[in-house]
Amino acid sequence: MIGSIILTFALVFSIISMVMYYLNFKGYNNTISYARIFYHLTSIFVIVASTFLWYYILTHQYQYKYVFSYSNNSLTTGLLLSSFWGGQEGSFMLWILLTVIVGIILQSYTSKRVDLEPRVMAVFTLAISFLLLMVSPWFKNPFEYIWTTPIFVDLKSINSSYLNLPFLEQFLFPDPQTNTTYVQVSSTLLASLVQNGIDPNTFIINGRGLNPQLLNFWMQIHPPILFIGFAMATVPFAFAVSALMKNEYKEWVSQSFPWLLAGTGILGLGIMLGGYWAYEMLGWGGYWAWDPVENSSLIPWLIGVAAIHTMLVQKKSQSQSEGIGRYAKTNLILSILVYILVLYSTFLTRSGILGDASVHSFVDPGMLVYLFLIIFISSFTLLGVGLLVYRWKDLKSEIPQDESLLSRELSLFTAAVVLCASAIIVFVGTSAPIVGRSVDISFYNEMHVPLAIIIGLLNGLSLLLKWKTTSTQELLSKSVIYLAISVVLTALMIIFGGINDIMMILLAFSSIFTILVNGEIAYKIIKNNLNRLGAYVAHIGLAIFILGVIGSSAYSSEKTLNLVKGKPAEAFGYQMIFTGYEPIENATKYAFNINLNKDGKTYNAAPVMYIAEFNNSLMREPSIVVLPTKDIYIAPLSYEQTGDHSHSGSVLIEKGKSINYENINLTFEKFEMSSDVMQAMQEGRDFQLGAVMSASSNGKKISFNLYRKQSGDKVEFTSFESKELNLRVEMLNLSAQGVELSLSKLDEPKNKVEKQAEEVLVVNASVKPFVSLVWIGVLVVVIGFFIAFSRRLKESF
Amino acid sequence: MKNKYIIGGFIIVLFLGIMVYLFTQSNIKYENNFTVVKSTNKTVKATGSWVKEKNYSYDSENNLFKFFMKDENGEEMLVVYRGAMPNNFESATSVVVTGSYQENYFYAKDILTKCPSKYQEQPNTQSSSL
Numbered sequence: 001m002i003g004s005i006i007l008t009f010a011l012v013f014s015i016i017s018m019v020m021y022y023l024n025f026k027g028y029n030n031t032i033s034y035a036r037i038f039y040h041l042t043s044i045f046v047i048v049a050s051t052f053l054w055y056y057i058l059t060h061q062y063q064y065k066y067v068f069s070y071s072n073n074s075l076t077t078g079l080l081l082s083s084f085w086g087g088q089e090g091s092f093m094l095w096i097l098l099t100v101i102v103g104i105i106l107q108s109y110t111s112k113r114v115d116l117e118p119r120v121m122a123v124f125t126l127a128i129s130f131l132l133l134m135v136s137p138w139f140k141n142p143f144e145y146i147w148t149t150p151i152f153v154d155l156k157s158i159n160s161s162y163l164n165l166p167f168l169e170q171f172l173f174p175d176p177q178t179n180t181t182y183v184q185v186s187s188t189l190l191a192s193l194v195q196n197g198i199d200p201n202t203f204i205i206n207g208r209g210l211n212p213q214l215l216n217f218w219m220q221i222h223p224p225i226l227f228i229g230f231a232m233a234t235v236p237f238a239f240a241v242s243a244l245m246k247n248e249y250k251e252w253v254s255q256s257f258p259w260l261l262a263g264t265g266i267l268g269l270g271i272m273l274g275g276y277w278a279y280e281m282l283g284w285g286g287y288w289a290w291d292p293v294e295n296s297s298l299i300p301w302l303i304g305v306a307a308i309h310t311m312l313v314q315k316k317s318q319s320q321s322e323g324i325g326r327y328a329k330t331n332l333i334l335s336i337l338v339y340i341l342v343l344y345s346t347f348l349t350r351s352g353i354l355g356d357a358s359v360h361s362f363v364d365p366g367m368l369v370y371l372f373l374i375i376f377i378s379s380f381t382l383l384g385v386g387l388l389v390y391r392w393k394d395l396k397s398e399i400p401q402d403e404s405l406l407s408r409e410l411s412l413f414t415a416a417v418v419l420c421a422s423a424i425i426v427f428v429g430t431s432a433p434i435v436g437r438s439v440d441i442s443f444y445n446e447m448h449v450p451l452a453i454i455i456g457l458l459n460g461l462s463l464l465l466k467w468k469t470t471s472t473q474e475l476l477s478k479s480v481i482y483l484a485i486s487v488v489l490t491a492l493m494i495i496f497g498g499i500n501d502i503m504m505i506l507l508a509f510s511s512i513f514t515i516l517v518n519g520e521i522a523y524k525i526i527k528n529n530l531n532r533l534g535a536y537v538a539h540i541g542l543a544i545f546i547l548g549v550i551g552s553s554a555y556s557s558e559k560t561l562n563l564v565k566g567k568p569a570e571a572f573g574y575q576m577i578f579t580g581y582e583p584i585e586n587a588t589k590y591a592f593n594i595n596l597n598k599d600g601k602t603y604n605a606a607p608v609m610y611i612a613e614f615n616n617s618l619m620r621e622p623s624i625v626v627l628p629t630k631d632i633y634i635a636p637l638s639y640e641q642t643g644d645h646s647h648s649g650s651v652l653i654e655k656g657k658s659i660n661y662e663n664i665n666l667t668f669e670k671f672e673m674s675s676d677v678m679q680a681m682q683e684g685r686d687f688q689l690g691a692v693m694s695a696s697s698n699g700k701k702i703s704f705n706l707y708r709k710q711s712g713d714k715v716e717f718t719s720f721e722s723k724e725l726n727l728r729v730e731m732l733n734l735s736a737q738g739v740e741l742s743l744s745k746l747d748e749p750k751n752k753v754e755k756q757a758e759e760v761l762v763v764n765a766s767v768k769p770f771v772s773l774v775w776i777g778v779l780v781v782v783i784g785f786f787i788a789f790s791r792r793l794k795e796s797f
Numbered sequence: 798m799k800n801k802y803i804i805g806g807f808i809i810v811l812f813l814g815i816m817v818y819l820f821t822q823s824n825i826k827y828e829n830n831f832t833v834v835k836s837t838n839k840t841v842k843a844t845g846s847w848v849k850e851k852n853y854s855y856d857s858e859n860n861l862f863k864f865f866m867k868d869e870n871g872e873e874m875l876v877v878y879r880g881a882m883p884n885n886f887e888s889a890t891s892v893v894v895t896g897s898y899q900e901n902y903f904y905a906k907d908i909l910t911k912c913p914s915k916y917q918e919q920p921n922t923q924s925s926s927l
Contacts, residue, residue, distance in 0.1 A: 405801065410801075417805075417809075421812055424816070425816060428816065428820060429820075432824060436827050437824045437825065437826060437827070438824065438895075439820060439823050439825070440823035440824075440825060443819050443822075443824075446819060447815070447816060560857075562857055562858070617886060617887040618882065637857070638855055638882070762857040762860070764860075764881075
């Protein structure tokens with residue numbers, strides 16, 4: 001309750017702050033201090049509300065629906081902290097929290113730059129107000145009580161001292177399929193609890209917990225970084241709109257530039273961490289699946305990077321006194337687009353519209369939220385585009401002279417065009433599900449290969465071009481040496497690396513060319529002025545990244561292997577031996593140890609499989625052997641014990657059904673369970689379940705019982721023998737589906753194939769050459785962004 | 798330098814043309830009616846649910862995972878997927894398979910399972926009360 005109140009106050013303060021900032025912009029000088037106070041109050045309230053949410057999660061206050069849905073008693077502190085953003089409501093909260101923190105820095109930054117603050121902060125607080133509306137009690141409020149809407153809670157999560165309350169009976173719903181009983185928690189139940197003098201806050205004692213795929217280190221780090229990137233995307237938008245408000249287009253470029261650099265750098269890092277998570281933990285087999293959720297954060301990033309290139313031209317041409325500079329309109333459009341695309345990304349992943357298309361989209365949040373998200377995007381699009389159209393004529397009036405074809409200006413612009421083209425491809429593919437379509441992954445790949453080649457060549461060429469104009473001859477004489485070395489190196493790659501696809505050859509060539517040109521210039525710069533290093537570092541990183549992509553995707557090979565325990569198998573020149581499995585992490589998971597031998601060296605891999613209690617599903621985690629030139633990626637598929645009797649000659653009989661075995665009619669009459677079995681199961685006490693069976697042959701009928709006995713984690717099954725019928729019945733399993741039996745004749749040796757129990761681990765092994773270059777490349781790009789950021793920050797006054 | 802714009806415009810048109818062409822080539826339709834799925838051999842994304850009552854198996858020799866799916870009308874089909882049972886499969890409420898219908902089974906290149914569990918779970922409890 002208190003959380004919702006704080007958030008509502010934060011919303012009100014944010015709106016007041018926005019109005020005050022706007023009034024200040026309109027000339028009311030005395031409102032600026034109120035605007036600042038209310039902005040800081042907004043941030044304090046948001047921080048306090050977030051602290052409350054964290055506090056509720058850490059202290060297991062399951063009366064809050066959010067806490068119940070995304071955490072439980074067994075999570076470690078680190079994971080409890082990250083439960084904060086495990087669901088929709090909380091991830092909006094995280095976005096807001098990071099946005100207000102970015103806003104505090106932005107407020108201080110803008111207040112030092114003449115009249116910038118009221119305009120930028122008015123737009124920024126507008127964005128915060130919309131986000132705060134999103135988590136308000138009308139939409140996705142993380143502080144909603146569990147009683148508000150009916151929800152089914154596993155009986156195990158209910159405080160056991162209340163289990164014998166008579167009125168509870170009417171709220172119980174058994175689910176025979178999974179053998180669990182659920183309690184329907186609703187306002188009616190709350191009323192009954194209160195009536196009986198029970199503190200409702202003590203009713204639920206455990207939560208559902210997080211999806212097992214989220215239970216790892218990356219969950220703690222990837223979402224916050226991605227959301228910092230999202231939060232910072234608001235800033236270029238605010239700067240662009242503030243320039244349009246004032247109708248002055250010169251200064252905002254330098255002022256917005258460091259923010260854009262830092263924002264895209266962080267967003268890029270966040271996207272990469274997501275890719276690494278997918279590769280290392282989720283066993284997707286790769287780092288990028290063109291999944292709509294990944295794509296939707298890539299689109300604003302691409303546009304942001306495009307904007308960096310054209311803004312650089314505008315800055316440069318301003319310094320050469322060309323008025324507002326070149327590409328003023330382009331820069332406004334791109335800066336506005338970055339934020340609108342972030343909102344669009346939110347819309348795609350939160351509205352449920354990608355329901356069938358994505359692995360990790362959220363489920364349908366309801367019509368109201370859907371509409372609100374549409375209003376959110378439309379408002380900001382209208383604001384940005386509307387102002388742009390309104391000011392279009394003023395922007396048109398200043399057209400500086402054309403640049404020549406061979407100039408750095410034009411090549412930077414071309415780079416931006418290529419980046420936008422890439423963004424358009426991803427946009428079209430990702431949006432296809434809206435119209436009930438979907439594109440194959442090949443669509444993205446085939447479109448991007450030529451773009452990547454162009455980017456590589458431009459990347460090198462543009463640096464050899466001077467600003468304004470360069471003569472063809474000069475360009476040729478400068479580039480010939482790089483081109484020659486690139487040709488030689490590419491030829492070496494073709495000969496020794498076995499690259500044979502023409503597109504891949506071109507791609508490799510263009511990447512090498514980039515590295516050479518940028519490397520040479522970077523080397524010169526290191527000797528002179530470190531400050532200017534950013535762009536070159538980022539471009540070298542990009543080229544390294546592309547080489548990594550070529551190696552790891554185009555030249556990866558994979559194989560499915562059946563590894564019999566103790567028996568070596570051969571793959572990719574490695575001898576692989578499955579040596580057995582062992583329980584890890586308190587026996588909740590199993591690690592399957594594999595030894596890889598080559599040239600006298602041994603490497604260990606231990607892919608993991610386990611049944612997750614959370615969703616009762618088999619989960620798998622790959623194991624990666626990282627070698628200098630390649631990764632060996634081992635994804636487990638299944639584990640089987642052959643020779644185990646459950647696979648030879650077992651029969652399943654459903655309740656009430658019969659089967660015929662050697663003229664004997666066997667019937668599974670019914671289950672036999674004592675009245676306290678359910679309770680024993682829940683409390684983890686020993687219990688037994690029975691099956692009442694009958695066997696009839698030639699008019700003779702014998703009834704007998706078989707039992708499944710559980711004591712602790714140990715399960716035993718009983719068997720039955722009848723000399724009269726010459727029959728041996730062994731129970732193998734008993735479940736809701738029926739009873740599983742192994743049948744044999746007494747005078748024959750046991751049906752059991754105990755000859756040799758073979759353990760077989762099936763894995764999908766693949767070799768990914770130079771995949772580490774992908775990570776190194778992105779990290780180098782990010783470092784480049786930050787070097788550039790520190791340089792441009794100094795120029796931003 | 799008007800030529801510049803003509804060349805630029807030409808490249809953009811060419812790019813859009815290639816994109817539209819590739820889009821129509823590689824775009825795949827969602828289909829939740831298995832009668833339609835069975836009547837064509839085009840690649841589709843068939844959406845339905847897993848028939849848990851029927852047997853499913855994993856053939857490790859050939860790395861094939863076989864199971865049954867049904868659509869809203871109860872129309873069933875056998876699905877064969879090259880690969881192992883995906884993570885989360887047992888708890889999936891709906892399954893999307895990408896592939897095409899062969900003579901008597903659906904050959905899936907890709908399986909996507911939708912689990913209610915990840916973000917909002919409603920256990921499929923039957924309405925009968927005790």
